[in-house]
Amino acid sequence: MTDTAYPHLFEQVRPLADAPAEERVRRIRTDRWIGYARAEAALAELDDLLTFPKRLRMPNLLLVGPSNNGKTMIIDKFRRTHATGICAGGCDSAVAVPVLKMQMPPAPDEKRFFGAVLEALGAPDRSSDRLAAKQDIAMRMMRATNVGMLIIDEVHNILTGTRMQQRRLLSLLRWLGNELQIPLVAVGTAEALRAIQSDDQLANRFMPFRLPPWQADEEYMRLLNTLEAMLPLREASGLEEPALAQKLLSAAEGILGEVVRLVTLAAVEAVTSGAERIRIEDIDDIGFMPPSERRRAC
Numbered sequence: 001m002t003d004t005a006y007p008h009l010f011e012q013v014r015p016l017a018d019a020p021a022e023e024r025v026r027r028i029r030t031d032r033w034i035g036y037a038r039a040e041a042a043l044a045e046l047d048d049l050l051t052f053p054k055r056l057r058m059p060n061l062l063l064v065g066p067s068n069n070g071k072t073m074i075i076d077k078f079r080r081t082h083a084t085g086i087c088a089g090g091c092d093s094a095v096a097v098p099v100l101k102m103q104m105p106p107a108p109d110e111k112r113f114f115g116a117v118l119e120a121l122g123a124p125d126r127s128s129d130r131l132a133a134k135q136d137i138a139m140r141m142m143r144a145t146n147v148g149m150l151i152i153d154e155v156h157n158i159l160t161g162t163r164m165q166q167r168r169l170l171s172l173l174r175w176l177g178n179e180l181q182i183p184l185v186a187v188g189t190a191e192a193l194r195a196i197q198s199d200d201q202l203a204n205r206f207m208p209f210r211l212p213p214w215q216a217d218e219e220y221m222r223l224l225n226t227l228e229a230m231l232p233l234r235e236a237s238g239l240e241e242p243a244l245a246q247k248l249l250s251a252a253e254g255i256l257g258e259v260v261r262l263v264t265l266a267a268v269e270a271v272t273s274g275a276e277r278i279r280i281e282d283i284d285d286i287g288f289m290p291p292s293e294r295r296r297a298c
């Protein structure tokens, strides 16, 4: 391999292009982070929130977008950059958890909610404990570990509860923000937005940050370019060429996770068939079912 081999790949990926097929397939299937502009903007917003001075009324964020469109990837990336560590001071415990991420449990009630907080903190959660006990331990642990931001993924799960449960959980969120004086970040689909907006007081505390479906614009072309440069194929595919880019976008129905899955499938096929590049004519034959068809099939 010369220095100029594989100019379509990122420099650090080039040596991999000479690796055996199995290794390249494994690499292609591994999840990777692409820092597209909207994701970077979301990360910047989250950083901003985390450094916000404590005050009575903390600003909150609602990361909202369709399923499989990169929401969890963003908050996981954010959490990794603010990893749990030794407490540098100001906590009552040996560890500090600057960013705590939990999931809204399905069919949630207050008890399950605090159970999920404890689980996220790695604390034992005895299901037999009464609500008051769970709430007390969870609140004390969040304070002791200096939690500076609480991220609640899958917030739309609130809607699986009864009207009464929904109202109780929404007011619990309001109470939590006030009590801990930390920003809350809710993450979910448009239903999550609907749930939060059904409570006037929450609605004006949560700033929606949208991750809309993708369109055939410059940002999408950049995404394809980056993806192509990360996949160790020996030939250039030119994913951003309009006909191919459009074909991928339509099959993926504008959803990021589907674009990534489709390109990944096509790249594996390109390695195993020996074609070494993704060709538009192969896209129909790789067994990719668009998300709406998949939903119809189940």
Ligand SMILES: Nc1ncnc2c1ncn2[C@@H]1O[C@H](COP(=O)(O)OP(=O)(O)OP(=O)(O)O)[C@@H](O)[C@H]1O
Binding pocket: 031, 032, 033, 034, 035, 036, 039, 065, 066, 067, 068, 069, 070, 071, 072, 073, 074, 188, 189, 256, 257, 258, 260, 261
């Ligand atoms: N920044 C990114 N870089 C590379 N791939 C990404 C990125 N964001 C998302 N993806 C791809 O999209 C898939 C879905 O992303 P993610 O799980 O974050 O979606 P989501 O919006 O949380 O979906 P859901 O609402 O169903 O939980 C990922 O598994 C990954 O393959």
Ligand SMILES: [Mg+2]
Binding pocket: 071, 072, 073, 153
């Ligand atoms: Mg998710």
